[in-house]
Amino acid sequence: MQLPSAQVAVLETASADEAQSVDALASATDLPPETVTGAVFELEEAGLVAINEAVDETITLTDEGAEYADEGLPETRFYEAALAAGADEDPVEMGPVIGRSGLEGPQVNIALSNYARKDYGVIDSGEVTADPEADPTADPELVALETLAERDEEVDADSLAVDGDVLDQLERRGLLERRETTVRSVTLTDAGVTELMAGISAAETVGQVTPELLTSGEWREAEFSEYNVEADAEVVDGGNVHILRQTAERVKDTLVGMGFQEMEGPHADADFWINDCLFMPQDHPARTHWDRFALERPTHIDHLPEDLVERVERAHREGVGPDGEGYNSPWDEDFARAIALRGHTTSLSARYLSGEQIGDLEPPQRYFSVEKVYRNDTLDPTHLLEFFQIEGWVMAEDLSVRELMGTFEEFYAQFGIHDIEFKPHYNPYTEPSFELFGTHPTTGELVEIGNSGIFREEMLEPLGVECDVMAWGLALERLLMLMYGFEDIRDIHGTLCDLELLRDTEVTY
Known part of the structure; x- marks a missing residue:
């Protein structure tokens, strides 16, 4: 029986008694793993070998995950700062707690988004309360990060005694990476053993069309290797329009x-267009600094239509129509000119x-x-x-x-x-x-x-x-x-x- 040289090498190296991985066969035959993989699939199709597939999952910490394993999760640091500020007794302002925690940039938003999720306390209207019974040292996510950091290597997921939901959450947060690899092991079938005993030899086959093969005309006489369209290929995630x-x-x-x-x-506009034109009183709670994002520079708009400003102010002060009353509350044009994100x-x-x-x-x-x-x-x-x-x-x-x-x-x-x-x-x-x-x-x-x-x-x-x-x-x-x-x-x-x-x-x- 004649086979391509790669298939012959794999068939002669494989065993009927002991399964061997593709990597082991590649090492024994001095062939690239991808060549061995292709040969194995072709031999399986011919019924000469059997392939067993298993998926191995490994986990590694990202740089951010390693940082949190060492310094603590943002939400636990925020909780500790809230406790130190007395938030377990009375609500405290959020700003000083953030300053005390040492969190900066994106870590602040991360801490705030996870603080209530983990029942460490409540954040409401810019004030923080802390549950004195909470135990951040027992946080399952922190414990998992510390466990991974202690191993300081790529860890087999099966050897890690951590709840799957915790790992899913850490992966969503970008604190760990999971990598799945398909491990294939190969054994000779009875048919493969029979063909080996009968004798096999390497056939001269061409696996790639080259310019030389075409210009010389040798391609007419060449025997080409079959192309396995079912062989695994590297998965590449391209760009896409967000859903x-x-x-x-x-x-x-x-x-x-x-x-x-x-x-x-x-996107950034005068309060006049965002609220005043909507008959929203200037002392409405939604127009306080707690509920809006004001601009530091520039702080005020240069131009507003004067006649429209007068009509809007009159509606706020006096109302519209014979039965209108307005709000009878302060109205300040300088406030109306203040710029904020809409x-x-x-x-x-x-x-x-x-x-x-x-x-x-x-x-x-x-x-x-x-x-x-x-x-x-x-x-x-x-x-x-x-x-x-x-x-x-x-x-x-x-x-x-x-x-x-x-x-x-x-x-x-x-x-x-x-x-x-x-x-x-x-x-x-x-x-x-x-x-x-x-x-x-x-x-x-x-x-x-x-x-x-x-x-x-x-x-x-x-x-x-x-x-x-x-x-x-x-x-x-x-x-x-x-x-x-x-x-x-x-x-x-x-x-x-x-x-x-x-x-x-x-x-x-």
């Missing part, structure tokens, strides 16, 4: 298909409705945006410091809540969501107002997915709008939760995102 961006583009296509035009505008894209709606952005608009009009907004919220499975908001509004005569609800039902139906629920709500700038909820496909819980209503006269009259405007702000990330069953929006972007989940999740249409 959140893909869904954002799909939302845009859907709204354009419903007759809307897209808005655009600044907390909602309704600032774009105010710019467009006022005519400041693209000129005066005559009804009917439909506009939308899918843009980032920024809020100083506490991080949790449904809240981020920055996220995407689906803003939209319709300007027309005699609009009602019926048209608004119908718009939502049509929009969400495009994404396979048909169980939207509505709940009455209060907004300073809409009346009536209501929140939207959808049912999470995995947990069955109601998830708030947006806020909406009909813009109040106190907002529209200063902007010069003389007809009805219905409007909404929907959360793109929470739409993603309803579509794909994500339970924590930190899994899809941010420092804790799950890359494998993002690679494997298919965008549906």
